[in-house]
Amino acid sequence: MPSSVETLEFQAETRQLLRLVIHSIYSNKDIFLRELISNASDALDKLRLASLTDASLSEADTSDLQISLEVDKDARTLTVRDNGIGMTRDDLVELIGTIAKSGTASLLEKIKESKDAATTESLIGQFGVGFYSAFMVADKVTVHTRRAGTDSGTQWESDGEGSYTIQAADDLPVGTSVTLHLKPADSEDGLADYLSESKIRQIVKRYSDFIRWPIRMAADRTDADGEATSDLDTLNSMKALWARPRSEVTEDEYNEFYQQISHDWLPPAETIHMRAEGTFEYEALLFIPAQAPFDLYSRESKSGVQLYVKRVFIMDDCEALMPNYLRFVKGVVDAHDLSLNVSRELLQHDRQIQGVRRRLVKKVLGALKGMQDKDTERYTKVWAQFGRALKEGLLEDTDNTEALLELVSATSTHDPEKTTTLREYVERMKDGQDTIYYLTGETRAMVENSPHMEAFTAKGYEVLILTDPIDEVWVDQVPAFDGHRLQSIAKGQVDLDDTADDETETDADKAQREQDFAALLPWLTTTLSDHIKQVRLSSRLTTSAACIVGDAHDVTPTLEKMYRAMGQQMPTVKRILELNPTHPLITALRTAHHADAEAPALTEVAELIYGSALLAEGGDLPDPARFTRLLTDHLTRTL
Numbered sequence: 001m002p003s004s005v006e007t008l009e010f011q012a013e014t015r016q017l018l019r020l021v022i023h024s025i026y027s028n029k030d031i032f033l034r035e036l037i038s039n040a041s042d043a044l045d046k047l048r049l050a051s052l053t054d055a056s057l058s059e060a061d062t063s064d065l066q067i068s069l070e071v072d073k074d075a076r077t078l079t080v081r082d083n084g085i086g087m088t089r090d091d092l093v094e095l096i097g098t099i100a101k102s103g104t105a106s107l108l109e110k111i112k113e114s115k116d117a118a119t120t121e122s123l124i125g126q127f128g129v130g131f132y133s134a135f136m137v138a139d140k141v142t143v144h145t146r147r148a149g150t151d152s153g154t155q156w157e158s159d160g161e162g163s164y165t166i167q168a169a170d171d172l173p174v175g176t177s178v179t180l181h182l183k184p185a186d187s188e189d190g191l192a193d194y195l196s197e198s199k200i201r202q203i204v205k206r207y208s209d210f211i212r213w214p215i216r217m218a219a220d221r222t223d224a225d226g227e228a229t230s231d232l233d234t235l236n237s238m239k240a241l242w243a244r245p246r247s248e249v250t251e252d253e254y255n256e257f258y259q260q261i262s263h264d265w266l267p268p269a270e271t272i273h274m275r276a277e278g279t280f281e282y283e284a285l286l287f288i289p290a291q292a293p294f295d296l297y298s299r300e301s302k303s304g305v306q307l308y309v310k311r312v313f314i315m316d317d318c319e320a321l322m323p324n325y326l327r328f329v330k331g332v333v334d335a336h337d338l339s340l341n342v343s344r345e346l347l348q349h350d351r352q353i354q355g356v357r358r359r360l361v362k363k364v365l366g367a368l369k370g371m372q373d374k375d376t377e378r379y380t381k382v383w384a385q386f387g388r389a390l391k392e393g394l395l396e397d398t399d400n401t402e403a404l405l406e407l408v409s410a411t412s413t414h415d416p417e418k419t420t421t422l423r424e425y426v427e428r429m430k431d432g433q434d435t436i437y438y439l440t441g442e443t444r445a446m447v448e449n450s451p452h453m454e455a456f457t458a459k460g461y462e463v464l465i466l467t468d469p470i471d472e473v474w475v476d477q478v479p480a481f482d483g484h485r486l487q488s489i490a491k492g493q494v495d496l497d498d499t500a501d502d503e504t505e506t507d508a509d510k511a512q513r514e515q516d517f518a519a520l521l522p523w524l525t526t527t528l529s530d531h532i533k534q535v536r537l538s539s540r541l542t543t544s545a546a547c548i549v550g551d552a553h554d555v556t557p558t559l560e561k562m563y564r565a566m567g568q569q570m571p572t573v574k575r576i577l578e579l580n581p582t583h584p585l586i587t588a589l590r591t592a593h594h595a596d597a598e599a600p601a602l603t604e605v606a607e608l609i610y611g612s613a614l615l616a617e618g619g620d621l622p623d624p625a626r627f628t629r630l631l632t633d634h635l636t637r638t639l
C-alpha cells in the first residue's frame with residue numbers, strides 16, 4: 001500500500017548547522033563513519049539493555065547484534081546498518097529534525113563569527129554534529145528504521161538543504177539503516193573514495209576498533225579456483241581497552257578511544273587508567289579533556305562517565321560516579337559486581353558506588369596535582385578550561401577542600417602575567433603575615449586600581465586578584481588554606497601596621513586622631529545613613545580620600561547582585577565608609593565641619609565623597625544625575 005509522503009522543515013538551528021557541515025568546515029571528513037557507527041552501537045546497547053527488562057522483545061531480536069557496512073558501487077551508496085533499537089516516526093522527527101542541545105543558538109553565532117577554519121572546527125568539534133556529519137560526504141541520506149517492539153517502519157530522506165521527507169515503509173527489519181548517496185571523491189576537499197573497501201577498513205580500524213559490537217563488511221576475494229567469492233569480515237577488534245593492562249595500550253590507542261567516546265577533536269590532556277581489586281572490582285579509564293565543551297556551564301551539562309557492568313554498556317552520563325563539578329571528566333567505569341538492571345536511583349544510594357566515586361575523585365584531583373607539579377604549562381591550560389568547574393567543587397565537595405585549594409590558580413599582584421597557586425602565595429608571605437589577602441572584582445584593572453589596594457601596595461603585601469564571579473562565593477566558604485585565613489581586603493578592619501616593615505604609628509597617635517575626628521564621624525554616619533551604616537577612619541588608604549568596605553561577614557555587592565539575578569530575595573546590605581585621615585579633602589572637611597556643622601555644602605561634599613568611593617571600586621551610583629550635578633556645581637565654584 002503506497003503511503004503518503006510528508007515533507008517537513010528542519011528546525012532553524014538544524015538548518016544552520018547543516019549548512020555549516022555541508023559547506024566547508026570539517027577538514028577531516030572521515031569521521032562521519034565514526035559518528036554513524038557510534039550511533040549504531042548506541043542503538044545496539046539500548047536494545048540489549050531493553051531486552052533485559054522487556055520480555056516482549058524476542059530472543060531473535062537480540063541474538064546477533066551487529067553493525068554492517070554495505071557498499072553499492074553502481075549506485076554509489078554506502079549503508080551503515082544496525083539491528084538495534086530503531087526509531088519510530090516521531091523519534092525521527094524529534095531526534096534527527098531538531099537539535100535539543102541548549103546553547104545551540106549562541107554556539108552557532110560564535111561559529112559564524114569565527115575567522116579561521118581551525119577555530120570553526122574546534123567549536124563545531126565541541127558541539128559534536130553526530131548524524132549530520134553524514135552530509136559532509138553525501139548529497140542525499142536515506143534512513144530506514146523500525147523500532148523494536150513495533151510493527152511498521154519509517155523512511156526518512158533528505159538532501160540536507162532545508163527539509164526532509166518522511167513516509168511509512170513496510171517490511172523493514174528491526175533496527176536502522178543509514179544510506180549515504182556519496183558525493184564524488186574529491187581529494188582537494190578531503191573527500192576520499194568512501195566506496196573503497198580499504199578506505200573503509202582503515203577508518204573503522206582507526207576510529208571504531210573498540211566498538212563492542214562486530215562491524216561487518218562483505219569482502220570480495222578470489223578463491224583457489226579463481227572464482228570471485230564474498231565473505232563477511234569483522235573489521236574491529238572489539239577489545240575493551242579499559243580491560244587491557246596499561247602496559248599493553250599505546251598512547252594512540254588511548255587517544256583514539258577518548259576521541260571516540262567524547263567526539264572531541266583534540267587528544268586528552270590526561271589519561272587515568274586504573275583497576276581496583278578486592279571486594280568490589282572495577283576498571284576505570286578516565287580522561288581529562290584539553291578543552292571544555294561549549295555547554296560545560298549550562299544547566300543541562302551532563303556527567304561524562306559511562307557505566308558498564310562486565311563489558312555490557314549500562315548507561316551514559318552516570319552522575320553517581322562523578323560529582324557534578326567534575327562533569328568534564330570523560331571515560332568508562334566497568335564494575336564487575338553490579339546487576340545489569342541497576343537503575344540511576346539505586347546507584348545514587350549504593351555504598352560501594354559511593355566508594356568508587358570517592359576513589360575516582362581522588363584519582364582525578366591527584367592527576368591534576370601531578371600535572372601542576374610536573375607540567376605547569378599544560379596545567380595552566382587545563383585550569384583555564386576547567387578552573388571554574390573545579391572551584392564549584394569548593395562549594396560542593398567539602399571532603400576534598402584541601403586538595404581543591406592546592407589546585408586553585410589565581411592572578412595576583414605578584415606577577416602581572418603569571419597566575420599563582422595558594423601554596424606559592426604562602427611561600428612568599430612576609431614575615432609575620434598569617435593571612436592570605438584577596439580582592440574580588442570584575443576585572444584585573446578595576447581590582448588593581450581599587451582604593452582598598454593602596455596600603456597593601458604601599459607596604460608590599462601580595463593580594464590575590466579574583467575576577468571570576470564564582471570567586472565571590474568560594475572564598476566566603478573556605479575558611480583557610482594550610483592554616484592561613486583567607487581575607488578580603490575590602491572587608492573588616494585591616495591593620496597592617498602590626499606586621500609592616502615600617503612601624504610608623506604609635507597608640508598615642510591613634511588615640512589623638514580618633515579624638516580629632518570624634519565629631520565628624522557620627523555626623524557623617526547620620527548624613528549618609530541611607531547608604532551606609534558607619535563611617536570610620538581607615539588604615540588601608542594612602543592616596544584616596546575614602547573607600548567603602550564590608551563587615552567581615554557581609555555579603556559583597558557583587559554577590560548581592562548575583563543572588564538577585566538568580567531570583568533570590570536579598571535585603572540591601574549597608575557597608576562602611578572609611579576615610580583617609582591624612583587626605584587634604586578629609587582634613588578640610590573636618591575643619592569646615594568644626595567651623596560650621598550646619599553648612600549645606602558639607603552634606604553635598606559628604607555625598608560626593610561617598611559617590612567617588614563607590615565609583616573607584618567599580619560600583620553603581622544610586623543617583624548618577626544628582627552626583628554629576630553636585631560635582632559640576634562644586635567644580636564651577638572652584639574656578
Ligand SMILES: Nc1ncnc2c1ncn2[C@@H]1O[C@H](COP(=O)(O)OP(=O)(O)OP(=O)(O)O)[C@@H](O)[C@H]1O
Nearest residue numbers: 039040043086087095096127128129130131132176
Ligand atoms: N542508528 C540509530 N539507531 C537508533 N537511534 C538513532 C540512530 N542514529 C541516531 N539515532 C537517534 O538520533 C539521536 C541524534 O543522533 P546524533 O548523532 O545527531 O546525536 P547524538 O548521538 O545524540 O549526539 P552526539 O553525536 O553528540 O553524541 C540519537 O541520540 C539517537 O537517539
